[in-house]
Amino acid sequence: MTVNDDSFTNWKTREEIAESMIPIIGKLHREQDVTVLLHSRSLVNKSVVSILKTHRFARQIAGTELSVTETMPFLQALTTLDLGPSQIDIALLAETYRTDDRGLSVEEFTAEAVAGATGENKIERSESRDVVLYGFGRIGRLVARLLIEKAGSGNGLRLRAIVVRGGGDQDIVKRASLLRRDSIHGQFQGTITVDEANSKIIANGNEIKVIYSDDPTSVDYTAYGINNAILIDNTGKWRDRAGLSKHLRPGIAKVVLTAPGKGDVPNVVHGVNHDMIKPDDQILSCASCTTNAIVPPLKAMADEYGVLRGHVETIHSFTNDQNLLDNYHNSDRRGRSAPLNMVITETGAASAVAKALPDLKATITGSSIRVPVPDVSIAILSLQLGRETTRxxxxxxxxxVSLTSPLKRQIDFTTAPDAVSSDFIGSRHASIVDAGPTKVEGDNAILYLWYDNEFGYSCQVIRVVQHVSGVEYPTYPAPAV
Incomplete structure (x- = not known):
């Protein structure tokens, strides 16, 4: 047998194992609300090749490829346990088992590692929590995709309605079409039908009422059977407490803004300061995509080295707020053609750091350049550290941090020498550290942080909403603190 034959046989064997993983992962998800992860990446509804690629990803950050032959025994062990709602990372199970010298079997080790999710310790399945989307633009539709994807997983979030301004004939058909097909993020994973007579979009069996309104104070959500809902405002039209309070109508309990909040509205970056949210908080902000990109790695650096001062320069994809061709705009430069120019503009991300990291006394400044790409941005974070270190x-x-810390869902890491912006479309992390261009000299460090400013940010929004709804399930093995 040739080397090529050996490689192909090995591939077919791993392919067969990955194929056998799919029904186990699906059953755990549907019946026990268990989300199987691999280095914080969900394996739910993933293809055979996607599962194999996710295993191979470990080579980039851990130095060695993780094989399905290593993780499959832990997945099988999970099926023997009385598990409650949780997220379980089989990569961490496999890797911690390697270093355990107590002679435990895989089954014994797994039962011990996830004991907090089993038997009398397990939490009860949550009742579904109604969610309303106010606005249905770029972020609104991606958040909708994520909510629909998670429906039935037991995370308790159920998209009940979207609120939009009326757009003329076949409005609902056109909105459904935009949800179905996206030029950047591809096809919707599932089926979408339209019930025009009842003003509903049905996506993967989820009936979503389309409500037409220009005024938040004109809607009584209880009339549509919606109660105690979390409303996600992705219009950005209202950003202070007075404006966002208009959404607190019958049926709405909390309001989450997908833009930086003004005044005393808390700016929340999941993974960093979401624990500050009080049960009685009704209005909060998920800050901006750039704030979400820089704050987690900034915290990781501050915790380890201390940060005396810093500057962030964001090279940001153009957005819907800019003009396609030169035309009047309220901002000085955003009126110039977005797909034809690099446009210097302002960013509030640096000033928003103080809200997310109040204990950080360092001064962080920032600026932004919009560039002619439709998605994925990069933040160049230049820091003066509290001590000298090495690259x-x-x-x-x-x-x-990206592998084992509480920030592993926020921070990703790549060593790919040829990585470019389009490689990170669809990333679910708030930011991805690019190892290649990282520079460190003495107490100065420059980090290059990619981020999908649409999808990665939308994932952060969903995490905040899960936390607010009280159904953010624990992860096992518990991340190192």
């Missing part, structure tokens, strides 16, 4: 130490630290 290798910083990269090892950030790699470990």
């Amino acid at each position: 290798e130490e910083v990269l090892d630290h950030l790699r470990d």
Whole structure:
């Protein structure tokens, strides 16, 4: 047998194992509300090749490829346990088992590692929580996709309605079409039909009422059977407490803004300060995509090295707020053609750091350049640290943070030497550390942080909404603190 034959046989074997994983992962998800992860990446509803690629990803950050032959025994062990709603990372199970010298079997080790999710310790399945989307633009439709994707997983979030301004004939058909097909993020994973007579979009069996209104105070959501809902305002039209309070109508209990909040509206970056949300908080903001991109790695660096001062320069994809061709705009430069120019503009991300990291006393400044790409941006974060270090130490630290820390859902890590912006379309992380261009000299460090400013940010919004709804399920094995 040739080497090529060996490689092909090995591939077919791993392919067969990955194929057998799919029904186990699906059953755990549907029947026990267990989301199986691999290095914080969900394996639910993933294809055979996607499962294999996710295993191979470990080579980039851990140095060695993780094989399905290693993780499959832990997945099988989970099926023997009385599990409650949880997220379980089989990569971490496999890797911690390697270093455990107690001689436990896979089954014994797994039962011990996830004991908090089993038997009398397990939490009860949550009742579904109504969600309303106010606005249905770029972020609104991606948040809708995520909510529909998670429906039935037990996370308790159920998209009940979207509120939009009337748009003329076949409005609902056109909105459904925009949900179905996206030039950047591809086809919707599932089926979408339209019930024009009842003003509903049915996506993967989820009936979503389309409500037409120009005024938040004119809607009584209880008339549509919606109660105690979380409303996600992705219009950005109202950003202070007075404006957002208009949404607190019958049927709406809380309002989450997908833009930086003004005044005393809390700016929340999940993974960093979401624990500050009080049960009686009715209005909060998920800050901006750039704030979500820079705050987690900034916290990781501050915790380890201290940060005295910093500057962030964002090279940001153009947005719907800019003009396609030169035309009048309220801002000085955003009126110039977005697909033809680099446009210097302002960013509030640096000033928003103080809200998300109040204990950080360092001054962080920032500016932004909009560039002619439709999605994925990069933040260049230049820091003066509290102590001297080396490039290798910083990269090892950030790699470990991306794998095992409480920030592993926010921070990703890549060593790919040829990575470019389009490679990160669809990333679910708030930011991705690019190891290649990272520079460290003494107490100065420059980090290059990619982020999908649409989808990655939308994932952060969903995490905040899950937390607010009280159904953010624990992850096992517990991340290192």
